Amino acid sequence: MTLFHKRLAIVAFPALMLAMAGFAQAATAEDAGKSIDQTVEKTGTTMDEAKESAGERTEKTGSYMDDSAITTKVKAEILGDPMLKVLQIHVTTTDGVVYLSGEVDSQQSIDRAKEVAEGVKHVKSVTSALVVKGAK
Template sequence: MNLFHRRLASVGFPALMLAVAGLVQAATAEDAGKSIDQMIEKTGTKMQEAKEALGEKAAKTGDYLDDAAITAKIKAEILGDPLLKVLQIHVTTTDGVVRLSGEVDSPQSIERATALAARVNQVKSVTSELVVKGVK
């Protein structure tokens, strides 16, 4: 049972129980009908709130997966480049913004790594905190 169904059950079942309890206490059929209508309306509202919350979480998860894919693509590009050493360059991505850090062998390595990262799809910007070994 996925999260949506569990939340639906956790909202729907108590609302149904309240509706039944309201029916028992209702003096007339008209009162019972009103109670059921109110419970259905409240349940619908709660279900919509749960759906919206799940949608937001799904969007955040999607963003995280996009960032992980961007990082993996950049690492693969660095690995395939003969001028760069993948173990020297750390790549992090947050909301499409890439940060490169570490110590590389030359200024050309900094330029090359930055250019490789910038051309990967979905990269919004690249910040380089790379430094040349021995130069501080």
């Protein structure tokens, strides 16, 4: 091997090694980039799913709170009505539908309780299971 070849080998070998290392790093960097992209995509999907789930829970909770508020308002209106305040009328609300149950002293009381409940804001409908005392 001539001196020229030795010098070429001394210069070329490290250059070749650096080039190979660069390709390896480029491949590694590309793989890392792909991995990061995939992780970001999965995280975005997970975040979207979490937002949807949180929105559904909020919607359900909001509905429950609205139903609770409607029930409270209907009970207050019934207690504030001179014709109904002494009667035992049970009120429950599900998805804006008010359910009245219990015993009252006349058909007029049933009609009035339904009218009062229907007049409360956000009530979608009223279902009555009220019965007249002693009626069979």
